[in-house]
Amino acid sequence: MxxxxxxxxxxxxxxxxxxxxxxxxxVLGSGLGSVIDIVREKVIIPYQEIxxxxxxxxxxxAGRLILGKLNGKNVVVMQGRxxxxxxxxxxxxxxxxxxMKRLGASKLILTSAVGGINPRYKPGDIVAIRDHINFMGxxxxxxxxxxxxxxxxxxxxxVYSPRLLRLAVLTAAxxxxxxxxxxxxxxxxxPSYETPSEVKAFARLGGDVVGMSVVPEAIAANQxxxxxxxxxxxxxxxxxxxxxxxxxxxxxxxxxxxGERLAKLxxxxxxxx
Numbered sequence: 001m002x003x004x005x006x007x008x009x010x011x012x013x014x015x016x017x018x019x020x021x022x023x024x025x026x027v028l029g030s031g032l033g034s035v036i037d038i039v040r041e042k043v044i045i046p047y048q049e050i051x052x053x054x055x056x057x058x059x060x061x062a063g064r065l066i067l068g069k070l071n072g073k074n075v076v077v078m079q080g081r082x083x084x085x086x087x088x089x090x091x092x093x094x095x096x097x098x099x100m101k102r103l104g105a106s107k108l109i110l111t112s113a114v115g116g117i118n119p120r121y122k123p124g125d126i127v128a129i130r131d132h133i134n135f136m137g138x139x140x141x142x143x144x145x146x147x148x149x150x151x152x153x154x155x156x157x158x159v160y161s162p163r164l165l166r167l168a169v170l171t172a173a174x175x176x177x178x179x180x181x182x183x184x185x186x187x188x189x190x191p192s193y194e195t196p197s198e199v200k201a202f203a204r205l206g207g208d209v210v211g212m213s214v215v216p217e218a219i220a221a222n223q224x225x226x227x228x229x230x231x232x233x234x235x236x237x238x239x240x241x242x243x244x245x246x247x248x249x250x251x252x253x254x255x256x257x258x259g260e261r262l263a264k265l266x267x268x269x270x271x272x273x
Contacts, residue, residue: 003091004148006052011102013051018043018067021104022076024270025097027217029081029112029232034259036079038267042068047080053099054092056080065096071271076100083213085191090140094220098149101224107164107273108221110230111262114185114209115194115238117202121181121209122234124258126265128168129160129230132185132215133207140216141223150223159222164229164273171268178261183208185232187215199238210238227273231265233258 028035036042047055047063056063066077078096082088097108114127121127145152165182172178186207188194194202194210202210214230221228235258 004146007095007099007102009051010053010099013049014045014065014067014099014103017045020067020069020074022067022074022100023105024070024073024075024107024109024273025100025103025105025226026075026077026109026266027081027097027111028077028079029213032111032233032259032262033079034256035111035263035266036066036077038263039066039068039070039075039077042066052095054082054088054095056082057086071267073270073273075270076103076105081213081217083190084136084138084216085189085212090138090142090216093216094140097217097220097226098224101221101226105226107227108217108229109266109269110214110217110228112211112214112230112232113235114211114232115236116208116234117186117199117210117238118181118183118208121183121237123236125234126172126178126180126258126262127183127209127232127234128165128180129185129214129232130165130182131160132187132218133205134187134215134219135202136187136189136215140220149220150225154223156219156222159218159228160230161227164227164269167272168229168231168265168269171272172265175268176261176264178265181208185214185230186210188212194239196239209234229269229273231262233262
């Protein structure tokens, strides 16, 4: 079955549960489930119920598509994403973003846990992503081109919206008295964490944070002309910078704390998007 036909069937199923088309889409990373608490009039759909939709297998990714209202705006939220390291092809890693676009969302907020490469970044800090380095060794646009998704060779000079970046930084500073960093996201495949030597190399390449997601979704969304804001929280300092072993449990623990601030920031941003 063609990918576009699968997306049509997924879309039809979602709209059999709700008639409210979303304007803003969100993808929640590890430990950020608390963002769901600020969504009202929720319609909750487990991923496994949606035809052709990939299912999350990682702890901290609940695997639910949630549609509702956030401060008056219709939103669709992925509570948990799927990753390339789970064994999914890139066509499925980016399937949810393509579906959310077809549901009506023109704006996308990507959130994630990251390791801090920049020594100024501490666990719990929030980083607004201004650009990325794709070090995953692949690209979600590989393969047969689907014209309805956008250009075959999309421009990547401004993937992350400068307008939304300014909005996030100003909102955090003025309304929350919170300073957030602006940094470069370097994406690897995972699932193993990086070695100290790799982190040193990534720093020389210009990476401020390192993670295992965001970039495939951002590339696909950029192709579809979605306006993108990416907000990450530093779950730990990267290998060689951190003096303790890295663990997913640490990611979840810091995410529970950072998630509350990120949820508040998102609640303030969405009405102004």
